[in-house]
Structures are given as C-alpha cells and as structure tokens.
Amino acid sequence: MSRIAYVNGRYMPHREAAVHVEDRGYQFSDGVYEVVLIRHGKMVDEAPHLVRLERSLGELQIKTPMSNAALRQVMAEVVRRNRITGNGLIYMQVTRGVAKRDHAFPANPQTSVVMTAKRLPEPSRTGVEDGVKAITIPDIRWERCDIKTVGLLASVLGKQQAREAGAYEALQVDSEGFVTEGTSSNAWIVTADGDLVTRRANNAILNGITRLTVLKLAERAGIRFVERPFTVEEAKGAREAFVTSATSLVKPVTQIDDTVIANGKAGGLSLQLFDAYLDYMTTDEARA
Ligand SMILES: Cc1ncc(COP(=O)(O)O)c(C=O)c1O
Structure with missing residues (x-):
C-alpha cells in the first residue's frame, strides 16, 4: 500500500511529496x-505534543500554521489515509516557509507544514529485557x-x-561531566538507594513528552524520583539506567561504554x- 504525505494543504503520494529548494527548513534548519x-491507530499524548510544538x-x-484543532484533523487524516490501525508514528515538520535566501526573517513568511506517517512493529517486552548499549560523547x-x-547535526553525528x-x-x-540526554532520547538512572533520577528540564535538554509521562507514572506508582543532573561515573555505577522517547518508549540501558550496568539485564x-x-498508551488519558 502506498504511503500518503501531507504537504501544505495537500495529501499526496509519499514519493511525490516535496518542498521547494528555498524552504528555510532546508536551507537554514529554520x-x-x-x-x-x-498505538492501536490512536495518537499517544497528542495534546502535550501540540503544546510543545506551539512552544x-x-x-x-x-507563525503557527493553523489552529490546534485543524492540526489534529490533519494528523487524524494522515493516519487514516495511511491506514495505520496498529502502531506507528507521525512525523510533523513546520518551517518558516519558502523565501529568497537571506538569514533574517522574510517580510511575509508563509509557514510550511509537512506530515508523514509510518507503521511500526508492536512493542515487545522480550527485546526490552536484554537492554541496549550506550556510548558517551561530548555534548x-x-x-x-x-x-x-x-x-539536528550534532545528534546525527552522535x-x-x-x-x-x-x-x-x-x-x-556536558563540560562538567554531567549527562545531558541521548541524541534522541532523555536519560535516566536508578541509584543504589532506589531513587529514580533524570535531569531537570531546562535549556540543556529537550523536555521529552515520554519523560513527562514517565515522571507522572512514577509519581502515581509511589516511586521516589529526583530531577537532578548525574555524572557518567554515577550512571556507570547505577543500579539501572534507561532512556525514553516516543519511539524508544522506556528502553533499558545495560552497558555504558565498556561498563556493564549492574548484572547486565534490564x-x-x-x-x-x-x-x-x-x-498508559491505550488509556483515555493518553488519547485526550
Ligand atoms: C534530543 C532529544 N531528547 C529527548 C527526546 C525525547 O522526546 P519525546 O519523549 O518527546 O520523544 C528526543 C526525541 O526525539 C530528542 O530528540
């Protein structure tokens, strides 16, 4: 089945979807x-994603391209046209639009919106239990x-x-030896005392929507957590480590550089x- 993309008001075959060469997203990452x-054909945490987009x-x-209600409609239509009834994701990109190349903002920018969607496999706990390896790199x-x-060039290289x-x-x-985050995920550890630790969200990290939801779920489960930075050494000596993101969900990290975390299992x-x-992903709360 062919994939459908949304480009500035039009739904078109994915392979034909294109923006102009002078789109400022293309030329300036603007x-x-x-x-x-x-999940099961429904958006997870759509509302907070739209809040973060607006921010x-x-x-x-x-300039915001359209109301949140209109954006939601386009997202639902992209999911429908791609017949995603199981798991998948929507990628949405909003740029300052097409203009004659000049670093400063154009006089009358026309915000450009592109959306694509794709299917993803069902998340499985089996792969999760083994955990994954992470390396450390300077931010x-x-x-x-x-x-x-x-x-995203630094993330691409990382x-x-x-x-x-x-x-x-x-x-x-960071320059003081503290972990900021993954290249496309937020970083967490569980200390020897059982405290869940993740860095406080400020300008040094992206405040992940999964991060916010996991904090909420941890609080509800009565898990002690603290938002503070942690060093690479602390992470390597931690009882547990994991990363979170919309596509990684909660992904246990069982090795950092050459150090195996705890017993090497999630x-x-x-x-x-x-x-x-x-x-949580299938609850009404996630689908609000
Ligand atoms: C740098 C960075 N941090 C954190 C995240 C996690 O964010 P979210 O949970 O909203 O996917 C991402 C996601 O792409 C990211 O690129």
Whole structure:
C-alpha cells in the first residue's frame, strides 16, 4: 500500500511529496518538528505534543500554521489515509516557509507544514529485557536544546558514532561531566538507594513528552524520583539506567561504554515503567 504525505494543504503520494529548494527548513534548519506515536491507530499524548510544538514555534517566532484543532484533523487524516490501525508514528515538520535566501526573517513568511506517517512493529517486552548499549560523547550542541528544531547535526553525528560502536544510543555529556540526554532520547538512572533520577528540564535538554509521562507514572506508582543532573561515573555505577522517547518508549540501558550496568539485564524499575507506559498508551488519558 502506498504511503500518503501531507504537504501544505495537500495529501499526496509519499514519493511525490516535496518542498521547494528555498524552504528555510532546508536551507537554514529554520523549523521545528514533532514525532507522535500511534498505538492501536490512536495518537499517544497528542495534546502535550501540540503544546510543545506551539512552544518551539513561539521561541523561534514562527507563525503557527493553523489552529490546534485543524492540526489534529490533519494528523487524524494522515493516519487514516495511511491506514495505520496498529502502531506507528507521525512525523510533523513546520518551517518558516519558502523565501529568497537571506538569514533574517522574510517580510511575509508563509509557514510550511509537512506530515508523514509510518507503521511500526508492536512493542515487545522480550527485546526490552536484554537492554541496549550506550556510548558517551561530548555534548557539542547549542544552548537552546529545549527547542525541538530540525537542526539536528550534532545528534546525527552522535547517533552515527553510536551505530559504529555497535551501540543503540549516545549519551551526551556536558563540560562538567554531567549527562545531558541521548541524541534522541532523555536519560535516566536508578541509584543504589532506589531513587529514580533524570535531569531537570531546562535549556540543556529537550523536555521529552515520554519523560513527562514517565515522571507522572512514577509519581502515581509511589516511586521516589529526583530531577537532578548525574555524572557518567554515577550512571556507570547505577543500579539501572534507561532512556525514553516516543519511539524508544522506556528502553533499558545495560552497558555504558565498556561498563556493564549492574548484572547486565534490564532492572526491575525500568521494566515496571516500561509496562506502565505500555498500559498508559491505550488509556483515555493518553488519547485526550
Ligand atoms: C534530543 C532529544 N531528547 C529527548 C527526546 C525525547 O522526546 P519525546 O519523549 O518527546 O520523544 C528526543 C526525541 O526525539 C530528542 O530528540
């Protein structure tokens, strides 16, 4: 079945979907994006994703392309036209549009919106229990990592480095030795005392929607958590480590660089949160 993409008001075959060469997203990374997970054909946490999109656009002074209600309609239509009734994701990119190349904003920008969707396999606990390897790399990004911009070059290079090292993710480390986040995920540990730790969301990281939901689920489950930075050494000596994102869900990390975490298997709290997140995805709350 052929995939359908949405490009500025039109639904078209994926292979024909294109934007102009002078789209500012293409020339300057002057745009933002969202990745929204689809579970059983329904968007997961659509509302907070749209809140974050609006915030990203606001920080870059890009005009919102349409109301949230209209965006939701387009998203639903993209899911419908791609016949995604199981798991999948929507990729949405919003840029400052097409204009004659000039770094400063154009006088009358026409915000551009592109959406694609694809199917994903059913999440399975089997793969999760083995965990994945992560490497550590210096965080070379800019100071506005809170904006979900399409300027992803540092993440591209970091993920490639991970790939070449046979690792799933690269954990980025700031100049003081603290882990900021993965190249496309937020980073968490469980300390020897059983505290769940993740970095506080400020301009150094993207405030993941999965991160926010996992914090909420942890709180409801009575798990003690603290939002603070942690070093690479602390992570390597932790009882558990994992990363979260819309596509990784809750992904246990069982090796960081050459250090095996605890007994090399996914930890109990990581699996508890994975299960809780899986349950959460099909609730009315996730579909609001
Ligand atoms: C740098 C970075 N941090 C964190 C995340 C996780 O965000 P979310 O949970 O909203 O997918 C992503 C997702 O792409 C990311 O790119």
